[in-house]
Every structure is written in C-alpha cells, then in structure tokens.
Amino acid sequence: MTNEFLLVFIIIPIVGFLISFFIPEKKESWLSWTAFTTVFAQLLVLCVFIFYWIFNGSKDLNLFEVSLVKTNDYDFFIDFYFDKVTAVYLFIGALLTSMITTYSRYYLHREKGYKRFFITVLFFFFGYNLAILSGNFETLFIGWEIIGISSFLLIGFYRERYLPVKNAFRVFSIYRIGDVGIILAMWASHHLFHENITFIRLHNYELVNEHLQNHTLIGSFIALCLACAAAVKSAQVPFSSWLPRAMEGPTPSSAIFYGSLSVHLGAFLMLRTMPFWEHQTSMRIAIGVMGLTTSIVTTLIARVQSSVKSQIAYSSISQIGLIFIEIALGFETLALFHIAGNAFLRTYQLLVSPSVVSYLIREQFYNFVPKQIRKSIIPKKLENALYVLSLNEFHLEKIIRIFLWNPLNTIGNKLNFLNLRKLFFLFLSTYLVGSITLYFKNSIPSYVTNYLPEVFATIGLVFVFKAFSERKSPFVAWLLIVFNHFWIVLAILFNEKVSYYEISLYIIGIVIAGTIGYIALLKLKTMEKRILLSQHSGHVYEHPKFAFFFLLAALGVTGFPITSTFIGEDLLFSHIESHQVVLAFLLATSFVVSGIAGVRIYTRLFLGTHIKTYHELPYKSS
C-alpha cells in the first residue's frame, strides 16, 4: 500500500502540468493558482507521507510500476524508489518550488510569456520528481531528459534576445553531453547484471559484489560514466562555466533551478548509485579529487566575480565540490544536510540579488576604507597571474570548446559540399550498398562483418556532426538527423538478431516526427521565403504556435521520451555486446549529438533576434 502511494508524487505534478496546459494565456490567476495548488498539494502530501514513513521505521520503498516493453531478454519498465535521499530531495524540491511559484505569481505579473513560464516550471517539477523518485536508470533518464528540455526553455525564456537563446542552447548541449554518461552506464549495467537493474537491488551487497568481482573493468566503467554525468549536471570542473550562463531567465527561475534544484542533481545521482561504487576505492578517490579541484578552482573564480549572479553561481559550485568530497568520503547524511542548506541559501541569495545595490552601497557609504597597498604574502606576480586566470574562468570555456565542439565542427565541415540533392543521392546510394551487404551478410567473411556495425555507426555519426555544423539549409540538417537513425538501425541489424517489432518501435517515431518536421519546414519556407541556419531568425515572433509544433517534431526526431523511439533506443542498446564499447560509444554520441542538432535547428529558425525589423529589437549584446 505504502509503495503504491509513491505514485501520488508523480500524478500530482503531471495533473497540474496538463491542466495548466489548457488554461488560456490571459487567465493569469488561473495559471498561477494551478501551479500554486499543484506544488502545495505535493508539499503537504509529502510532509504527511514523510512523517508516516519515518514513524513506520523509514524502510526503503520500491514500486514496480509498469512494464512498457517486454521481449525475451529485455524489459523496459518504470520503477519508483523511496529512501532518505529521495525524501530530502523531494522535500527540498517541493518546498522551494512552492515558494517560488507563489513568488512568481506576482513577480511575473503582466510579463509576456506568463503561461509559458508556469507550464515550463510545472514540467520541470514533474521531471524533477520523476528523476528523484526513479527506481531504475530508465525512469531516471526520462526525468533527466525532461529536466534538460525544460531548462532549455527556462533559460531561453526571453527568446527574442540573442544571449538567452545562445546560453540556453549551450546549456542544453552540455546537458546532452552528460547524457552520454547515463546512456553508457545504462547499457553497461544491462550487461553487468543481465537485467534492468533497480536501485533497490543495488543495495544488495552480495549481488553487486558478485557481479563486480568478475567484471571489475565494467564496474569502473559504469561508475566513471555516472560520475561524468553527475559532474556535468552539478557543474563540476571542467564543465562549470555553464552554470553562471544559465542565469538568463527571470530571477526566480534562475534562483530555484540553477541556484538549487538542477545543480544538485549531480550529487543526487552519486548518492543514488552510491551502493554501486562505494566499494571501488579508486572511484571514491576520483570523485573526491574532482570535488576538491572544483572547490578550489571555482572558489577562486567566485572571488573575482563582479556581478551578483555569477558570484552566487560560482560560490554554489564550490560548495557542491565540497559536497562531492563529502559523498566520496561516505558522509551521506552530512552531504544531504549540506545540499539542503546550500540550496536554500543560494535560492534566497539569488532572489534578493537586486537588493544588493541599495544594501552594499549603504554599507560602502558608512564603512568604506580606501584600499591600502599592503604587503602580501604571495608575490605580486603570482597574485596577478591567479587573478587573470580566475577572471578568465580558468579557460574552462575554451577547454570545453576545444575538446567538444571544435572536433564536431571540424568533422562536420568536411561535408560542406552537401546540398539537398547531393545528400539524397549520397544517402540512398550508400545505404543501398549497406543494405545489400546486410542481405549477403553470410557470404561476407566475418572479419569484415565484425567491423561493419562500427563503420555504419560512424557514417551515421558523421551525418549528425554535419547536421550539427550545417550553416545553410535546415532541410539538409533535418534529413541528416533522420538518416542517421537509419544507419543506426543498419548497424544494429548487423550485430545481432533483432525482431522487426523492436526495429519498428525505434524507427516509427523517427519516421513520423521526421515527416512532420520536414513538412513543417516546407511550410515555413513558403511563409518566409528564405530560411537559413546561418543566423538566428526569431520566427517565433510571428509564429509562436507553429514554433511549438516544430519543437515537438524536433524532440520526436531526436528520441525525446514522447515517442516510442525513446524505448526503442534503449532496446537497441541492449543488442550491443558488452565488448563493443566503441559501438556503444558511437551510438550514444550520435543520439546525443542528434538531439543537440535537432534543437539547434529549432533555435536557429525560431529563436533569437527577429530578422524582420519592423518592431522593437534588442541589441545583439543583450
């Protein structure tokens, strides 16, 4: 019975989200009332439940909810789990979100996009609760994806300006990169445990230990993947610079999501999977070292920040670095305590951040002491060096650019000769060859066929890289994304016996979303004559509904959990052998980059400064 009750914490947010979706834009009070009621109901029920739970001995709860797809050796199911960590995170989430929705009710009054804001907040809240309550990786991943896309929408809330859009896209991309970690961890754990492992079973020491004994390498691999995903979400070094740049939306949304909830999710992932890696000393050391590096680097960066929000962002990261150390040391309770405190403090500091002007200026007026030139212990040269380094955020931006984005662009740009016709020709001809080889698979020597999946996956990957770096035609970029999935299918078909059911599950979502998106692009072209990816066009100004529609298609085509493709994705991965790390990596990367490329098309066409100049337009620098 108690287990069943966990479902309530998913139902409340989703009902609120769905209701708010149908409330007309003009009805501000209905919207805010719905959001408020939803979140407060959640908070109240949660408080009662937690009391009840503690009273009953605070045992870990697990709820096997529903199996979505089941094949012989594969089961995709939704599962929920509740323990101390869940309780704390759910509570922080419900408490802060309830306060923020109340706050925003007035704060956002008359703001263009009032409805958009509340819907997105509720969507985020739903994703958050899903991720926190998740009992297995699959469920967690759904929540994770929802958080990613709602973050994108919240950061880019002021979608007619250039910087919010640029930063929203950047944060979304970094988030997706982190998803590579989760996808690979999911894949590897399938192979490790030969089942869709639930978190509750991770607490079974014998089970975990038995599997790890035989596969220490795979164990470290999983832990490493998780740590990477966690580092991205919690803005640890070297990914830190996304967090201050996420402060583009209305202050309350920045306060709650980037000041507190979002940014502590990495720590959540570590806490959640702790039973899995706590016996791997090398992993604990690695996580601790990462936390320590982050603390030191970001606290230095925080010290030189001269804008309020970036200062809070960096000091928050440095605390999260400490939290990672605490987790690595095994102080779970301390970490939870620290997480809650840090979340509350940073939320509050961000919310009152406009007040610093009057407060600090008054302080300065009465307590100012002119700067004395004092003898410092550190030599001036070193001090200046550190200062400049901190001011440049330790070049973290640059590092990410060099290691992540530049390779993508470089490879993608190799295909610059492609136009629409050439693309069709290239794809059809090569794919035909690929299909023929599949047909004659048995007559080709195995040392060739063994490498073919990787070859096809690589072709697909190059396609998405090109989609990502395409600067002209949205049609080309769109088709490249769609075609990539066909390559993936081909690669998997080579690999193992896969049923048509499984393939269709995967490809049908792609085909539908791909077609819809393509038609939408055609329609946009007839309306706007020239549509290009070379700059942001801001067409959302004139076609807001159309833009939303296209966003759905873009999400569909990139495997967002709104079509069957999402499950198909997981399913296909189960057909990759445990020794095919390269193939797994190629596929995970192409999923992730295709997601980025899809959202990029949406961003470039619909967001940013409108290309038509008959109305007020912001500066590029705002």
Added chain:
Amino acid sequence: MNLTSLRFVEEATLHKLSHFLPAQNPLKDFVHHNTLHAFQDKDFFTALQESSEIFGYKTFLPLSDFRNKLKNNQINEAILDKIIYQKKGEDNFSSWKENVLHKNYDEAIYPKIGKLRSLWKEKYAINLDKSTHGILFRILCSYLDQGISVWAFPVHQDGFLASIKELDKNGVFSIFSTARAKKLLKEDTSIYKLLQILVGEGLYFENYLFDQQFSHPGWSGMIATLESNPTSLLDARKITLKELVTFELLLEIDALDKKFGENWEPLITKITFEAENLFSQSAYSEYFEVLSIWQEAFEWTFYNQALTGLQHKTSVKASEENTKFQAFFCMDDRECSFRRHIEALEPSVKTFGVAAFFNFEFFYQPVNGKFFTKLCPAPVTPQFLIKELPRKKKSPKDYHYHKKSHSLVFGWLISQTLGYTSAFKLFLNIFKPSMSPATSASFKHLNKKSKLVIENTNPEEKIDGLQVGFSIEEMANRVEGILKTIGLVENFAPIVYVVGHGATSVNNTHFAGYDCGACSGRPSSVNAKVLSFAANHVKVREILAERGIVIPTDTQFLPALHDTTRDEIVFYDEELLSVVNTFSHKENSKTFTNALANNAKERSRRFDTINSNESISKVHEKIKNRSVSLFEPRPELNHATNAMCIVGRRSVSDHVFLDRRSFMNSFDYEVDPKGDYLAGILNAVAPVGGGINLEYYFSRVDNHKLGAGSKLPHNVMGLIGVANGIDGDLRPGLPSQMIEVHDPLRLLIVVEHFPEIVKYAITKVPATYEWFINNWVNLVALHPETKTLYRFVNGEFEIYQPASFNIQTIDNSLEYAITSSENLNITLLK
C-alpha cells in the same frame, strides 16, 4: 560628398561619441534625463526620424497601435482631421487622411550604424563581438566594481590602461593571447595606428568606432559618463572613453591575429561602398510624417481635454482668513492627487508645488558617513555642506549579503546554518512581507531625532572646499527666492508644512529613480528640514521683512516627508511647535493621514493585484505591503502616465481631476510681473519635467534599445548598472515594469501668465529655449485674466481654441478614479 567632414580627428570623434552615447549615471545616482539629448538641437520629429535611421531606434509607437487607438477613441478623430488639415491643407486632405488611416508602409528599419563592422562576419567569417565582448565587459565591470567582488581588480593609480599594462607586465598570464597585441599595448599605440591596422583607411575610422561602441552602448555610455562625472563612484576609478576604445581595438586585433596570424588584410580591402556620413541629413519620409501626425493627434487628444478642463473650471474663491495650514510639496506628478485629497478634506488648506530641494542646494553628510551626498538638482554643484550631529546609530545587518558566504570554508558553515534560516526568511517574506535591512526606505534617509548643522558659524572653516551651513544672509536669499517663486508672500497660515518626498522599495535596482529628482535621486527630507529651519529663524525673518515679506511670529514652518510608495508621512521637529500650533498640528496630521489613505486607494486602481473596492484601510495595507515585498516589481508606478506640467496658481487647476498626470509648480504672475522668477522655474521645469517625460517616452516606444527591458532577469553589475544574464551589455533606460502603463506623450507645459511675458521667460536662457523652439515639450500660455489659451508654435504664440469636448463634472474624485484601471477622462470636480 563632403570628405573633409570624415577626416579622422581622434579628439573630435571621441567627443562626438560621448555626446551620442547614453548618459546614465551609476544606479545610486540615477536621474531621469532626455534619452535622445544628443539630438536636442534639432526639431523633435526630425530628431526622431534621424535617430531612427542612424541608430535603428523605434521612436514612435507602431502605426497599428495608433490606428487602434483611433478605433478605441483614445485618439479623437476631429483632432486628427484638424492636424492633417493644418499640415497638409484642404487640397491634400483626403489623400493624406487615406495615408494616415490605411496606407501600408514598410516599417522595417535599416540603420546606418553597424554596416562597416558587420563585414568582419560577412567577409572574414569571424564574429568579433562574440570573441571580444565577454572579456571586455568582464574586465570593465571588475575594474569599476564598487564592492561586489571579494578579490578586487588590481587597480593602478594611473587609470584603466595603466592597470591593464601592469597586469600584463607583472604577471604570468596576459589578457591578450597574441604577441602583436601585447606589443601594441606596451608601446601605447594611438587609436589612429590601431585603426590603420584594423580598417586601413582614415575616411572610415569614425564610422568604425561608432559601429564598435554602439554594439555595446551600455558600457560605452557608462564609461563616457564616468569620465565626465568621476565622483559618482565612491570608490574612485580613473577611466576614459579613449582608454576603452584603445583596449577594445587591441582585443579585436588580438582576436583576429589569433584566428589568422598577423597577416590579414585590413577591412578596407573588402569595403565595396563609399564612406558615408552617419549624421548627414535624412531624406524626407512620408512614413515618418504620417507617424508624426498620429503622434500629435494622440497628444492633443489628451491636451485638449486638460485645457478644456482648465478653461471651464469655475474659480472658487476661498477666504484668505481661515487658512488652516499651508503646505509645500514637490512639483512631482505623484503629489498631484495627494494635494487634491488634502484640499478635498480641508477646503481651506492651501497647497503649493515647487522643486523639492526647496531652493537649498548643498551636500549632506550623515553621521558616520564617509562621503557627501548631493541634495539638489544634478547639474548644480553646491558650495555648502550640511552635517548631521553625532548620535547613536544602529545599522542593521543582513549576513545573507555578506561576502564571507561566498568563500569556501565560511560558505560551508554558512550554508549549513544561515542556509536554513534563509528558507525561513523567504517563507516569511512571501507570506508576510516586512521591512528588512535591504529595504531602501525613504524614512531611513533622515532620522526623526537627527540634529543638523544648518547655520554657518565660521565662514573661514571649509571642509573639502565646502562651507558648513548657510549664513543668515544666504538663508534669507533662498527663502525669499522660494516664497516669491511660488507666490506666497502674505497671508501666512499658522503652520506651513514643508513636505519632501521619497520612496520605499526592496529588490529594486532603480530605487534612486523613485526618490526626488530635484535632490539627485534622494528623499527630500533634509532639504525640507533646512528650509524650515531657515524660514523659522528670527534673523532670517528680519531680513525678509526688510524685503517686504512679513512672516507673522505665530507662523511656523514644519518639515515632513511623504513616502510616495507607502503613502505615509513623517513630521520632523514637532517639539519645536508652539503650544497652539502643537494642538492644531494634531488636527492637521489627521487630515494628512486620511488624505494619504484616500491617495493610496486612488493609486490602487492601477494595480491589478489589488481590489480597489475593498475598504480603505485594507487597500492601504496592501499598498504598504507592496513596498517591502521581494516579489513585487512594481512597488509604485513612479512617473508613469505623466503628460503635463502646470506652472501657475493653484486656482488654475484645483477642482480639475488631472488623474495624477501633471507636474504642478506654483507660481503667481502677480508677484512676478516681469517674468524673471518664471524664467527660473522654466529653467528647471523644462529639463527636469521634460527629462522625466522623455525618458518615459523613449523607454516606452523602444524598450529594447532605449529602455532596460524587463527587470526580471536583471543582474547587478559592479553595483553600478544592470545587465541581462552575466555577459550582457549594461541596460540604461527604464525597465518595462516602469513604463508599461505609460502613454508616450510629450510634456505639455501650461503657464499662467501673459504670452509676451512667457516668451520673455523662455528665451532668457538659450539652453531652455531649445526645449521649446525644437518642440521637445509643448507650451501653452494661459492668459490669467481672460483665460484665453495661447499655443506656442514656431516661436510665436497663437490662440488655441479647444476642440469640443464634453467635460463632465463629478462629486467625488476617489469614486470616479477607481471605476477603471485605464487612463481616465479629465473631469471637473464640484
């Protein structure tokens, strides 16, 4: 084309740049001013067209808005017809009416600025903005930072570039990554030489710099302003626009070198068009003429109502004998309704409006203050200092703002302790908002118990070149000035209240803009106290009596402060009142309190989140809550909807419901038959009232480029400005929350005097005359005897016959006000 005008002279170009860049002070000194001040030497409509074509600003409401306003009767068709008729004559009337109502125009803007610099992207495929802006803004902000960062920029005493050089010389990592940029920095290369590297050809240099600086007008404007007004930073920093330009050029060279090595061709090799003069005269545009016709029709629809009201009102002659009290208020439009409510409750009361520095210009130093605060209009530089005498003073602290919370170890402690209290604090503020140390409250400006040094005792003693206090003579001159200006030279009531004003808000970066503009964005309580002290001074009164102003000994001046956000009042020095006056003051303060409650209720009509039909006390409570709520971006609406200014006796406008849309400066033409005091008033009213009005106008018509955009995502930069996010440009101008209910109308100044005297008064100072002759404000003279209206057109006064407007008469202004949250028609009051 005149090529000599494009020859590059560095000083001239820099001068021109700083002239056109936004001129907004750091936040704490925020004062309203004409956003397009650089165009003020041109006719208003010409300026709107030119600035739009050069800089890409939207300078009018969209055509569709105007056309809708006609449909909704917000623009009167008869007035529109009259304007078309006057401008275009009978023959062209119908074709122009068609243009105005239906013709489609290409409303897109193709600004001249930015063309040259966009070639980097087009021809070189490099996004220079992207590679330079981030680091540029961060370094400027860190350099100028007034106290956010824990670790301050290593500032060098010789200024900005010297600091950069020092960092470069005495460090390991340079801000620049290529050798040539470092070398050029070290060698103090001139702007001209740097431009030769980048652009190549001198004819294009000026345009290039305009393109460059106007890609981030916020920061450039801030630097230009600080260069001319360095005292605005308490923690002093030396910086010039020249240094900024040099540094930015170096960053650009650095970025280009990084991408292409040192062998790239200057921009000139890719330029296919001739150098153009950005500021050459605009060609005639039918579209802009249509817009200007609409704008005038929109303005005169309102003006016509107001002028009809002023002309039709019956004068009520109150007896001079039983005046219960007299009160001075600020000329501010926010005091308009407060005065009306006082007079409604107590008809014998006389109220006056005046710029609320009350003719006393000085610096103020509160006890423990490390700096001086200027308390007079921004352009004035006072020679006097008013000090507060030592007293015990508590300054409440809030550790959530403490820098320690950002350090690693303390942060660890604080997040686990203060972190939890902050959740509680947030909860409290959301559900029960109250004052906190972070609230910027007007009453904090001057404590009730404060004692000030107002009278000068030793003229020799100077602090920083300032005389401490005013001498008797100096006080007498100022009191005489103010009394004669407003026309109060006889029939003094037993108590004359001197009411300054200020505002209360929290989480409001633009707090200074809510306070008294005549006191450089501070509350005017200290000024009220100084005037009262002077006017109560026996020796001052003796001198005044010699000059013909006899203030009865029973009469006492009493300072007070009106909080325009909370609608509360505080009185100072009540203990100095005589016994009789103490008694009547008690009575009077009830009148004030009730009037304030009514005023709060009237104001509530504009706030959707308050139901104005609730009881007065409930509404007032909610109004007060707004001022201390963290989540309230509109504690008050400030000057929104301001549209006119009346300079004349109260009898010109009492019993007319002006809907808080008018500034009101008292003036008696009989006291000033020659118009010299009037000239003094207009010298202040035009730039102050006009400045406020035009800042609202431009922030409203282009909130993106001329305003600050929505304040919700604002991030405080170095305590001097706000930006969006962490790497955006500074956003000068007003946030959208301040201007959304504002109708962009120019200020109509109505002066009660004979037209020829008004003309004398406005022509006395050329800078003031510019406002009128170039139509940045509209002017109407109201003949004091015949009530004939004279409109100022092209340097002459013409009789203005109001178009027919059926003006209503109402009983109760409060009941009428709360019927709608929109602008109301002007009515007469019984």
